[in-house]
Amino acid sequence: MSTMLDEPVTTNQASHGTRLQAETTAVRLHIRWPGTRKSLSRDQKQQAAGAFDADSRTLSAAKRLFDTSHPSFRAVSAIKTKAGALWKGMTLPYIEPGIRLLRRGDVSEFDDRMIVIRAELVDAVEELDRCFAELVDQARTQLGHLFDAADYPVSVADQFAVSWDFPSVTPPAYLRTVNPELYEQECQRVKAQFAEAVELAEQTFAEELSQLVGHLAERLSGSVDGKPKVFRDSAIANLSEFFSRFQHLNIGSNEELEKLVESARQVISGVDPQDLRDRSTLRDRVARSLTEVEMSLEELMTDRPRRNIIRGPR
Known part of the structure; x- marks a missing residue:
C-alpha cells in the first residue's frame, strides 16, 4: 500500500x-x-x-x-x-x-x-x-x-x-539489513502515518464532543407544547464518560481542544439531571454555555481541517 x-x-x-x-x-x-x-x-x-x-x-x-x-x-x-x-x-x-x-x-x-x-x-x-x-x-x-x-x-x-x-504497523527489522534504503523509506512512511493518526484522534474527539454537547444543549433549549423538552440522564452520563476517556487517551497534542473539553466539563460539573428539570434558570445557563462550546468546536474543526490521505492499492 x-x-x-x-x-x-x-x-x-x-x-x-x-x-x-x-x-x-x-x-x-x-x-x-x-x-x-x-x-x-x-x-x-x-x-x-x-x-x-x-x-x-x-x-x-x-x-x-x-x-x-x-x-x-x-x-x-x-x-x-x-x-x-x-x-x-x-x-x-x-x-x-x-x-x-x-x-x-x-x-x-x-x-x-x-x-x-x-x-x-x-x-x-x-x-x-x-x-x-x-x-x-x-x-x-x-x-x-x-x-x-x-x-x-x-x-x-x-x-x-x-x-x-496485535498486528505490527512498523517496518520488519530484517529489512534494515536486506535493503537499508527501503527500510528508511518505510520508517518515514510509518512516521507520517502516526502524525496523521494524531490529527485523526483530535478530529474524532472534537466531533464526538460536539455531538454530545450539541445534543444536550438542544434538549435543554426551548420547549414542546409549552413544556420543557425531555432529556435522559444518559445525556449527562455520556459526557462524563467522554471526559474520563479523553483524559486517559489524550496525548496532549491540541491545547485548544483540551481547553474546550475542560470548559464543557466545568459546565456540567456537579450538575444533577433532576436540578436541570426543576430549575429553569440553571437549565438555560447550561444550555447557553454548551452552545458556546459547540460553536467553538465547530470553529476549531473548520480552522484546522484534517489532512487528506490518498491511499494506493492494497
Missing part, C-alpha cells in the same frame, strides 16, 4: 506522532458472525415479482432466515456490541481500516476484559444453539414456500466468535 499526504508533516506533528507510536500498540478486533438474510433464488424472485406484477430482473429481494428479535439471538448480539464498544472505547483511531491504537499500559486490561467477553459469548451461543431448532421451526412457518432447510446449519455453535490480535 502506498500512502501520500497532501501537505508536509510539521515538526510538531511529527513529535506527537513519535510519542503516539512509542506509547501505543496496534490492536485489531475480529468478529465471526453468520448472515441472517439470504438473497432469493431466481425462481423465488420470479415468484415474488409475479405477486406484484413486476419484472424479476429489476427486483432485489432477500429473506430473513430467522427471527433476530428472539431473546437468545439478542443476547448474542448484545455481546458483539459490547466487544466493539470496548475495543473502540479503550483505543484511539488509526488510519489503517480495522486497526486502532491501544496504550501499552492498557494491553493487559484490554486482554483480560476481552477474554471475559469471549467467555460470555460462548455461553450466550450455547443458549442460542439450544433454541435454534425453535427458530428454524418458526422460520418454516413464516417463510412458507421460501423456506429452505439447506439454509440452516445443524448447529450454530461454531458460527460466532470474537478474537483480537
Whole structure:
C-alpha cells in the first residue's frame, strides 16, 4: 500500500506522532458472525415479482432466515456490541481500516476484559444453539414456500466468535539489513502515518464532543407544547464518560481542544439531571454555555481541517 499526504508533516506533528507510536500498540478486533438474510433464488424472485406484477430482473429481494428479535439471538448480539464498544472505547483511531491504537499500559486490561467477553459469548451461543431448532421451526412457518432447510446449519455453535490480535504497523527489522534504503523509506512512511493518526484522534474527539454537547444543549433549549423538552440522564452520563476517556487517551497534542473539553466539563460539573428539570434558570445557563462550546468546536474543526490521505492499492 502506498500512502501520500497532501501537505508536509510539521515538526510538531511529527513529535506527537513519535510519542503516539512509542506509547501505543496496534490492536485489531475480529468478529465471526453468520448472515441472517439470504438473497432469493431466481425462481423465488420470479415468484415474488409475479405477486406484484413486476419484472424479476429489476427486483432485489432477500429473506430473513430467522427471527433476530428472539431473546437468545439478542443476547448474542448484545455481546458483539459490547466487544466493539470496548475495543473502540479503550483505543484511539488509526488510519489503517480495522486497526486502532491501544496504550501499552492498557494491553493487559484490554486482554483480560476481552477474554471475559469471549467467555460470555460462548455461553450466550450455547443458549442460542439450544433454541435454534425453535427458530428454524418458526422460520418454516413464516417463510412458507421460501423456506429452505439447506439454509440452516445443524448447529450454530461454531458460527460466532470474537478474537483480537496485535498486528505490527512498523517496518520488519530484517529489512534494515536486506535493503537499508527501503527500510528508511518505510520508517518515514510509518512516521507520517502516526502524525496523521494524531490529527485523526483530535478530529474524532472534537466531533464526538460536539455531538454530545450539541445534543444536550438542544434538549435543554426551548420547549414542546409549552413544556420543557425531555432529556435522559444518559445525556449527562455520556459526557462524563467522554471526559474520563479523553483524559486517559489524550496525548496532549491540541491545547485548544483540551481547553474546550475542560470548559464543557466545568459546565456540567456537579450538575444533577433532576436540578436541570426543576430549575429553569440553571437549565438555560447550561444550555447557553454548551452552545458556546459547540460553536467553538465547530470553529476549531473548520480552522484546522484534517489532512487528506490518498491511499494506493492494497
